[in-house]
Amino acid sequence: MAATRQRSIPARLDSAAKACAARGARLTELRRQVLALMLDSDGPLTAYQLLDRLREMRERAVPPTVYRALDFLMEQRLIHKVERLNAFMPCSDTGHDHPAQFLICRQCGRVAEIEDRVAAEALEHAAERQGFHARSAVVEIDGTCAACFHRA
Ligand SMILES: [Zn+2]
Ligand SMILES: [Zn+2]
Numbered sequence: 001m002a003a004t005r006q007r008s009i010p011a012r013l014d015s016a017a018k019a020c021a022a023r024g025a026r027l028t029e030l031r032r033q034v035l036a037l038m039l040d041s042d043g044p045l046t047a048y049q050l051l052d053r054l055r056e057m058r059e060r061a062v063p064p065t066v067y068r069a070l071d072f073l074m075e076q077r078l079i080h081k082v083e084r085l086n087a088f089m090p091c092s093d094t095g096h097d098h099p100a101q102f103l104i105c106r107q108c109g110r111v112a113e114i115e116d117r118v119a120a121e122a123l124e125h126a127a128e129r130q131g132f133h134a135r136s137a138v139v140e141i142d143g144t145c146a147a148c149f150h151r152a
Helices: 009-022 029-039 047-054 063-075 117-129 146-151
Strands: 079-082 087-090 101-105 111-114 139-143
Touching: 009 029, 029 047, 029 063, 029 087, 047 063, 047 087, 063 079, 063 087, 079 101
Parallel strands: 101 139
Antiparallel strands: 079 087, 101 111
């Protein structure tokens, strides 16, 4: 949704390129195109949806082309994978590691990313009480977004 985008796509691509460069990595033209497709989408995209869109610009793109770009973008923490949907979306906050919770709307397919440290810490502590050493805690919450809820 346009209203939720704080900055333009070119500006976000530029800051992604800078974040990569600061880590000694390069946001190549292909990686940039894949990221741009995600920034331009209203909801998360699967690898095959990305491939279809990428083929409009690169006829010879094949699944590994997309998977390699996705791996790079995840490594650079520019995108997230929403496991429940097996789909990818840009991180709302370029390039740092952070606990994430996703609100997945089953009506419109949009996914909002929230970054609630209190919730993340509560989960970590709950795990610790079981003697469990948590590595990551990504929470995916299913439901209905505010817009869909009020429309109903
Ligand atoms: Zn994020
Ligand atoms: Zn919705």
